[in-house]
Amino acid sequence: MPLNIHFSAADHVWDDYNVVLPQALEKAGVHAHLSRDHAPATVDYIVFAPNPALTDFAPFTRCKAVLSLWAGVETIVTNDTLTQPLARLVDPGLTQGMVEWVVGHTLRHHLGMDTHIFGQDGVWRDHVPPLAGDRPVTVLGLGALGAACGQALASLSFPVTGWSRGAKTIEGITCLHGSAGLEQALTNAEILILLLPLTPLTRNLINAERLAHLAKGAFVINPGRGPLIDDTALLAALETGQIAHATLDVFRQEPLPAGNPYWTHPKVTVTPHIASETRPASAAKVIAQNIARVEAGQPLKNLVNRSRGY
Ligand code: NAP
Numbered sequence: 001m002p003l004n005i006h007f008s009a010a011d012h013v014w015d016d017y018n019v020v021l022p023q024a025l026e027k028a029g030v031h032a033h034l035s036r037d038h039a040p041a042t043v044d045y046i047v048f049a050p051n052p053a054l055t056d057f058a059p060f061t062r063c064k065a066v067l068s069l070w071a072g073v074e075t076i077v078t079n080d081t082l083t084q085p086l087a088r089l090v091d092p093g094l095t096q097g098m099v100e101w102v103v104g105h106t107l108r109h110h111l112g113m114d115t116h117i118f119g120q121d122g123v124w125r126d127h128v129p130p131l132a133g134d135r136p137v138t139v140l141g142l143g144a145l146g147a148a149c150g151q152a153l154a155s156l157s158f159p160v161t162g163w164s165r166g167a168k169t170i171e172g173i174t175c176l177h178g179s180a181g182l183e184q185a186l187t188n189a190e191i192l193i194l195l196l197p198l199t200p201l202t203r204n205l206i207n208a209e210r211l212a213h214l215a216k217g218a219f220v221i222n223p224g225r226g227p228l229i230d231d232t233a234l235l236a237a238l239e240t241g242q243i244a245h246a247t248l249d250v251f252r253q254e255p256l257p258a259g260n261p262y263w264t265h266p267k268v269t270v271t272p273h274i275a276s277e278t279r280p281a282s283a284a285k286v287i288a289q290n291i292a293r294v295e296a297g298q299p300l301k302n303l304v305n306r307s308r309g310y
Helices: 011-027 092-111 113-117 144-155 178-186 208-213 231-240 280-295
Strands: 003-008 032-035 045-048 065-068 137-140 160-164 173-177 191-194 218-222 243-248 268-270
Touching: 003 011, 003 280, 011 032, 011 280, 045 280, 065 280, 092 113, 092 144, 092 191, 092 218, 092 243, 092 280, 137 144, 137 178, 144 160, 144 173, 144 191, 160 178, 173 178, 178 208, 208 231, 231 243
Parallel strands: 003 032, 003 045, 045 065, 137 160, 137 191, 160 173, 191 218, 218 243, 243 268
Antiparallel strands: none
């Protein structure tokens, strides 16, 4: 009997996954029927991204695991009807996309590219940026994405400090952890990159006091989640020049409403939650391999810790 795999995500991604996921499942040796219309009680696995069609997981009584198409699971972990194990997405395509976005925006600020791109006014501005080795970067969150971004920046010679919940050793990164490590991680950083999940402990983590620890004129780059930052504190720090520029990919409300001050702020760059999009071909392989593991009696990979919220 084939496994019944229920697909529940935004309509527009179905056409892609309906091609690549059956292929990946077959390649992983999983005999399965992928559909958006399985009766809940007959479902073995759910492949999921938040969407209005599925908010109640209780009727999926036979389901062995829910596999998220997203790395960020803050809206799913708070769903009380979800009692099945939940795997977040850790995918080489997602990681590579984030590394490219973070390195690109870091280099933009480090090199002061805007001066020349927007400043072709006949004035010969011969300001020379410091070398990367003289530009301390801090990455908050040393998971799949933060560690990869930190290592990519370290490979360009940036001195990278990273911060996580538990102690870590990552080549090329000065690793700090816990509440005691946060102030040290922020102090004198010139570029701050946020790659934390949104949990009760990380909400509004970047407040006025913590922004003040950064070097004067620091850059903030947030591809993590909008509520990691206290927006009022960030706007105030941009006003005083404590923060020179913020590049924000994620927001409390998405899409960012037309009247939000970030849209028109001269020191803010808004990108529309595109830092790293899940790539179907790459994600399908990861999901198929994780289902194959469970079917072979091995533990589900990238299991979300419900009490931690990520
Ligand atoms: P991950 O592997 O779960 O890593 C999370 C990291 O944050 C871990 O290092 C964890 O510490 C640390 N952390 C969590 N809570 C903490 C706390 N209270 N104090 C200190 N450190 C804490 O997550 P990921 O896959 O790297 O993804 C990170 C986030 O990126 C996602 O949750 C999502 O919000 C965001 N994201 C955004 C996009 C986009 O396009 N903008 C795309 C994908 C993901 P430990 O290592 O000690 O557990």
